Amino acid sequence: MQLAGLEDAIGREVGEKLEHIFAGHNPCLSVQYMPASRSEALLLSDEIDGDFPRLPEFAPYVGAKAVMVPVPLISGxxxxxxxxxxxxxxxxxxxxxxxxxxxxxxxxxxxxxxxxxxxxxxxxxxxxxxxxxxxxxxxxxxxxxxxxxxxxxxxxxxxxxQGHAYLWLSKKNEKYLPEITRVLTQSDFQTLNAYDQ
Incomplete structure (x- = not known):
């Protein structure tokens, strides 16, 4: 699956963790880094499979075109x-x-x-x-x-x-939601405390 990640230090750190954790799983995740506005447009047009880090408040912007993986990637x-x-x-x-x-x-x-x-x-x-x-x-x-x-x-x-940020999948990839949730929950993935002072 091709994901879009925010092109900053936080996005890269989370992206590297995701790629590492999912290297031996199906689906295998690959990350491309880009500005948030571009990744949102690509997610909404089904040109990428997922986008992170996004807040729960992303829901009104994506409507029924995307689903949130319920495991926080970032807390802060x-x-x-x-x-x-x-x-x-x-x-x-x-x-x-x-x-x-x-x-x-x-x-x-x-x-x-x-x-x-x-x-x-x-x-x-x-x-x-x-x-x-x-x-x-x-x-x-x-x-x-x-x-x-x-x-x-x-x-x-x-x-x-204060809040959490998550991975959002395009609706066409909703079938992977249980597996991605399971892998994140059972892996050594630690929520990045990105906003801690």
Missing amino acids: KGVLVTSDPAIQSVDDLGAVTLGLRRGTKWSSEAAGGHINRIFLPSYDIVVDMFLRRRLDAFLIESNNLKQYEAQLASATKTVVR
Whole structure:
């Protein structure tokens, strides 16, 4: 089966684990890494067999075209980073500019009704704009945040979301759901605590 994984450190770590665990099983899983928006489009058009890591809230976007494997691949937190210690939630932002990495649905949902948002292609760009004061705040997974710890030592960091991410299979591959669930449950696969600070 051909899966799509998010092309970041988290996606690659989970993808390598999946390929290793399923190497001796049927189905055998192979991972291609790409942006989340592309993998979603490929999943919905049946051009790939599965997509990860995705939140349970992915369900409304895929409807009946995909099913979630009920074993979490990632467990963690989403973090709001600001330069103002008085800001403890997205609701506290007022009119300030909020940076979001394009393709991360959790951050769009966590941003709620905040109007002044900028979508950027990578966290490198998000952090750079924040450090140059072109963004007042941004949302990031805490595992990705670790890469920028030194640069953001004086920033205020507040956990705004906790949850799990899963593998989603295209509907045509639903027949593999019991076997994939069994292998993940019985293997040495450990849920990646990707957002732990």
